[in-house]
Amino acid sequence: MNTAIEAIFIDLGNTLRILIKDEAHMAAARRKITELVGSDEDPEAYCAKLDARYKAYRKWAFDNMVEAPESELWTRWLAPEFPAEKIGPLGVELTFQFRQSMGRRVVVEHGKEVVQTLHQRGYVLGIISNVITSQEIPDWMEEDGFAPYFKSVVLSSVFGKRKPDPAIYYEAARLAGVEPARCVYVGDNLKRDVTGTRAAGFGMVVILMAPEELAEAQANGTLTDENRPDIIIHEFKQLLDIFPGEHQARIPDMFTHEGTA
Numbered sequence: 001m002n003t004a005i006e007a008i009f010i011d012l013g014n015t016l017r018i019l020i021k022d023e024a025h026m027a028a029a030r031r032k033i034t035e036l037v038g039s040d041e042d043p044e045a046y047c048a049k050l051d052a053r054y055k056a057y058r059k060w061a062f063d064n065m066v067e068a069p070e071s072e073l074w075t076r077w078l079a080p081e082f083p084a085e086k087i088g089p090l091g092v093e094l095t096f097q098f099r100q101s102m103g104r105r106v107v108v109e110h111g112k113e114v115v116q117t118l119h120q121r122g123y124v125l126g127i128i129s130n131v132i133t134s135q136e137i138p139d140w141m142e143e144d145g146f147a148p149y150f151k152s153v154v155l156s157s158v159f160g161k162r163k164p165d166p167a168i169y170y171e172a173a174r175l176a177g178v179e180p181a182r183c184v185y186v187g188d189n190l191k192r193d194v195t196g197t198r199a200a201g202f203g204m205v206v207i208l209m210a211p212e213e214l215a216e217a218q219a220n221g222t223l224t225d226e227n228r229p230d231i232i233i234h235e236f237k238q239l240l241d242i243f244p245g246e247h248q249a250r251i252p253d254m255f256t257h258e259g260t261a
Contacts, residue, residue: 005203007124007178008243009152009169011187012131015208016111016236019103029100036090036097037079047101053078054098065165067156070095073132095133095157107144110237119149121245126152128172128185130162130192152176163187164196173200186239190217194227205229208236 010016030043039046057077061067068076070091075084078098087094099105119125127150131137134157141147152175156162159171173180184204187193197205207229209217214232217223231242 004182005123005184005243006182007126007152007173007176007184008118008239009126009128009172009176009183009185009202010115011185011189011193012127012129012137013105014188015108015186016115016127017105017107019105021103025104026101029097032097033094033101036094037082037087050078050098061162065162067130067132067160067162069160070132070134070157092133092135096136099133099136105140108236110235112144112146114237114239115146115149117240118243121243123243124152124176124178125150126154126172126176128154128163128168130156132157134158164192164199166196166200169196169200169202173202184243190223190227190229194229204231206231206233206239206242208233210234 013019027043030047033050034041034043034046041049054077057068057073060077071088072091074087074091074094079087079094115125127137129137134155137153137155138147141150141153152172154168154172154175156168159168161167163169169183169185170180173183176183180201181203183202184206185193185197185202186206186208187197188208190207190209193207194205209232211234214223214234233239233242
């Protein structure tokens with residue numbers, strides 16, 4: 001298959017970056033959160049309460065395909081017991097620390113090399129991600145040297161809409177200056193990433209899944225005709241096999257059009 005793909009959009013969580021559990025890092029973030037809000041509760045106990053509240057927020061966000069700004073996230077959902085005039089201005093920092101309390105996020109193996117190579121091959125690169133933070137991602141991109149490679153970055157926390165709402169994909173394509181049909185999305189979630197990409201009219205969708213995850217999805221019926229991607233890869237670096245350059249995308253011999261290895 002040859003498709004005139006000009007832009008490649010990449011998800012962040014479990015695609016370009018992975019979460020590593022670092023207890024010392026996580027504990028420091030929990031202490032910082034309780035300090036910021038002014039709670040006298042034990043940091044572990046207070047953050048357990050935040051985790052429960054966050055589950056309720058995520059359900060609301062998923063059901064409505066929207067993302068609340070950080071000030072609203074904290075004043076309405078996570079810390080409503082504290083004065084809004086105090087908590088609202090702390091929303092960005094609190095959100096950063098809350099995400100750190102989940103672990104450290106690091107780039108996947110060969111991640112930067114793949115991004116640099118795809119950029120050198122002439123593809124327009126972008127990021128589309130459901131995240132609650134507005135500042136962490138731009139800061140990380142600058143610090144790790146990714147910013148020059150991505151022309152279009154659309155975060156749900158800034159845009160207000162979440163995947164799979166096609167609006168977030170349309171906005172990303174608009175910022176990239178590329179027709180949706182000439183765009184591809186690389187994600188990790190069969191339901192959210194595939195359905196949203198297809199609804200937006202993107203030309204291709206690639207899903208990154210470990211072999212055992214794929215086997216489980218096939219066994220339990222999670223992988224269906226409705227959410228079947230064009231290609232499933234097992235390692236991020238395999239994107240270089242799919243996008244060799246000259247804006248052509250190809251399915252390597254190891255993959256089928258239906259996306260099974």
